[in-house]
Amino acid sequence: MSFSNKEQGEVKQAMPSARDVEALVRAEHQDPFAVLGPHGDDAGGQFIRAFLPGALSVQVLARDGSRVLGSLEGTEVPGLFVGHFVQAQSYLLRTQWAGGEHIGEDPYSFGPLLGEMDLYLFAEGNHRDLSSCLGAQLKTLDGIDGVRFAVWAPNARRVSVVGDFNVWDGRRHPMRLRHPSGVWELFVPRLGPGEAYKYEILGAHGILPLKSDPVALATQLPPDTASKVATPLSIDWQDREWMQARGERQRADAPLSIYELHAGSWQCEVDDLGEVARQYDWHELAERLIPYVQNLGFTHIELMPIMEHPFGGSWGYQPLSQFAPSARYGSADDFAAFVNACHLAGIGVILDWVPAHFPTDAHGLAQFDGTALYEYGNPLEGFHQDWDTLIYNLGRTEVHGFMLASALHWLKHFHVDGLRVDAVASMLYRDYSRNAGEWVPNRHGGRENLEAIDFLRHLNDVVSLEAPGALVIAEESTAWPGVSQSTQQGGLGFAYKWNMGWMHDSLHYIQQDPVYRAHHHNELSFGLVYAWSERFILPISHDEVVHGKHSLIDKMPGDRWQKFANLRAYLSFMWTHPGKKLLFMGCEFGQWREWNHDQQLDWYLLQYPEHRGVQKLVGDLNRLYREHPALHDQDDAPQGFQWLIGDDAINSVYAWLRWSKEGKPLLVVANFTPVPRQAYRVGVPFAGRWGELLNSDSDTYAGSNYGNGGGAFTEDEPSHGQALSLVLNLPPLAVLILQPEG
Missing domain, CATH: 2.60.40.1180 (Golgi alpha-mannosidase II)
Known part of the structure; x- marks a missing residue:
């Protein structure tokens, strides 16, 4: 390509410095907006620079597309196009690629995107609506529709958003760093919902594996791992009456009977051989599950984690997308419609939620910007030996706020009625499941995790303000005092605590041959010694019917008749014992087989009268429990x-x-x-x-x-x-x- 002397002068004048050019080419430039996009000259005109590796030519059009203003000229640097224009004005870029033509606004022609208050609240750890701030947000800027991307990576040298729209080339869309928050942002014009994307991050020691968006609102279907641009929730909520009355329905003196289930294995579509053909989506589940739960008389369902997670075998307890419902069962709108349908049927919805730890998958939060960002840096603090997972550093304000915003996201945007917080004991103690010398004491030399305690107390205080009437329930297995006591009284502020002691003692008792039960008599009565020390839920959960522990009925001693009689007696004992109730799916009709997340429940068993009898008993117990205040209004x-x-x-x-x-x-x-x-x-x-x-x-x-x-x-x-x-x-x-x- 040859230029006139004037053009050569303009190109030379428009060229960035050699250092800037090298940084762009190497995809290491920390401030691409300082080089790319429009930059004014001293005479009221502007230089325009674009770095588009692989492009054949670039023309500049008027913003309305009506005329050509000129061209950006190619330079000796492949992919770098520059031009000078006498008059500064808004423009489009028409780019010729080997595979076709693209016309659109220049991402580097837009100013800073996030407001200072958003950045301040995020840095403070108190942004209550982070899912509408960070991540991929559909926005209209200067009349242009597109997607605003924003991600926290304070120690990165460069962050780019990549996807099909730029052939996953990190050189094409490097982002702007907002000091001092460490948030990178970029507006990509004319991008729409459904686009798959990730972040390419240059850390101190090189480019990291492509990272999914920590605040993604939607994801690809596993095993694919990209985030997706989501449309804002669009649902005709019809549960106003439920939401207004929820506080009364969920008071400590109200009946609370919870049916715990795994959405993917409660009931599935099966083929002619009885094998699972596919999992039901939220609409299909609603059609089948809601009448079933109504008929059995449960007040609530509790869903094992439905936040997106890479490995189905974790049952959702190792999530990576704390703001995205799993693509396994449909869209965010589909899940919201499911919650709405439950509420219209008088059924509350509780979600299991995991702020304790996250998996080490390379596309996730681990070493997110090349440093221990979401996790503790010291493995003695930041690595769970039991689960091969990483522990959130809740002492870091941004991580504290990230998890706080996740909780509020489900409670406020999806009208969820409660969160059951998983693995609270592992959060409270720095020496949880660790031997001497394998843990780091707190600043006072103690074993308590002060940052996690502060987080849990803050969480419960904020939920009571932001989501009135919602429950926050602790799965906590130790003798930590005041778990369900208010924070004003020095407690952790949870609405309820799972009574793991009652569960262990009563199951140990009922598994004894009746000949030996006299020697274990106190195991059923001991729970009444501490029954009012907390507000308790009696949990017979999924954890008790897996991993060789046997199903609930298969724990029972004796012949077939005695096993069913023991099961009926045990459930009746549970429903008449002080404490709210939780029963895992399959236990209500005496499934023999341990729960398997890859198979549906053994519904064929309901052809047998003994299994129907257990199911009928659970329904009758729930009705008695709800109708008779003696069984619920003085539980605590x-x-x-x-x-x-x-x-x-x-x-x-x-x-x-x-x-x-x-x-x-x-x-x-x-x-x-x-x-x-x-x-x-x-x-x-x-x-x-x-x-x-x-x-x-x-x-x-x-x-x-x-x-x-x-x-x-x-x-x-x-x-x-x-x-x-x-x-x-x-x-x-x-x-x-x-x-x-x-």
């Missing part, structure tokens, strides 16, 4: 529970009263041996007939139907500290629930 108060018989170890019999706030009792009597107990006396406070509300041995539930003909009358004989008593026939391996009818 000692006056709601009264032992009548707690010491009959020889017969493995227990009896207690549950009291409502209004002073109306229910009597619960449990016999955990296969021996029917005839004429067993139990003291009661009120005279008259006590009607049988439930007998877990009823033939309705495929039991032996041994009992009391629907009720019994009191006798004037004192017993168990009561002036009156009932003489009852106690069915084998069964629980009775009775109420006074006077």
Whole structure:
């Protein structure tokens, strides 16, 4: 190409310095806006520079596309095009490529994008709506539609956004660094929803593996790992009545009965051989799941993590996209519609959420900008030996704010009713699952993780303000005090804590052969020693029916009949024990097989009466639980529970009263041996007939139907500290629930 003397002079004048050119060519320039795009001259004109490796030619058009203003001339540097224009004005670039032509605005013609307040709040760790700030946002700037990309990478030497739109070439769209926040940003004109993208990051020691967007709102379907430009949520929310009443429905004195499930394996489409053909999407799940949960009487469902995660075998507990619903089940709109449908059916939605750790996948958060950014730098602080994962450095304000914003994203944008925080114990203790010398003490020399404690307390305070009525629930397995106590009183501020002690003790007891249960009698009663130290949920979760632990029914001793009777008795004991309820899918009908995330539940078992009987019992227990305040409105108060018989170890019999706030009792009597107990006396406070509300041995539930003909009358004989008593026939391996009818 040959130029006139004038053109040669203009090109030479328009050329950046040799250092800038070298940095551009090597994709190492830290401030591409200082070189590329329009730059004014002293006479009111402008220089325009574009670095477009592989382009054949570049013309400059008027912004309205009506005329050609001139050309950018190629230089000795392949891909670098420059030009000088007498008059400064808005423009388009028409670029000729070997594969065709592209017309669009110059990304380097736009000024700074993020507002100073956004950057300040992010750096402070208190940006409440980060999912509308960072990541890929559809925006209209100067009348031009496109996508604003923004990503935090403070230690990067250069960050580029790459995708199909630039053939994944990191030289094409290097981003602007906003000091001092460490956020890189770029507006790419005429880009639309559905575009796949990642970030190419140049760290201190070279280019890193391409990184997915930490604040992506959508992703490709695994095993692909790119982020996707998402459209803003567009759903006709119809759950206003639910949201307004949610606070009352979720009070500590309200019934809370949770059905825990894994969205991908609850029910699937199967082929002719009974193998899983595909997983249902959110709409198909709603059609099938909601009526099922309604029929069984659960108040809530709890979904194992639905945030995008690379490995399905982690069940979602190793997520990398804390703001994106998994592409496995549909779009963000699809998930929002699912939540809306649940609310219209009177069902709350709780999500499992994981702020404790994240996987080491190269495309994820690990060494995100070439340094330990999201994780602690010291492996003694930042690496989970049990799970081969990395631990969030919640002491870093930006990471603290990142996770806080994730929680609010699900609660506010998706109307989710609660978050169950996974692995809280691992967050609270720096020596969690570590031997001496394998952990770093806090600044006081102690084992408590002060940063994580501050985060959890802040999280609970912010949720109560930003998402009124929403629950935050701790899966916490230690004796840490005040987990469900308010932060004002020095607690962590959770609404509930999972009662792992009750779960371990009661399961250990029920697995004993009845011959030996007398020696383990206190394992069922011990939970009442601390039942009011926290607000508890009684969890029979997925963790108890995997990895060789056996399914719930397969834990039970005895022959087939005894296994079902034990299961019915155990569930009845659970529903009448103080504490809210959580039951994992499949347990409600006695699935024999351990849960497998790659297969649906064994629904064919419901052709057998014993399995239908367990399912019917769970539905009846839920209805009793909801209808009788005695079973729920004083769960966290000692006056709601009264032992009548707690010491009959020889017969493995227990009896207690549950009291409502209004002073109306229910009597619960449990016999955990296969021996029917005839004429067993139990003291009661009120005279008259006590009607049988439930007998877990009823033939309705495929039991032996041994009992009391629907009720019994009191006798004037004192017993168990009561002036009156009932003489009852106690069915084998069964629980009775009775109420006074006077």
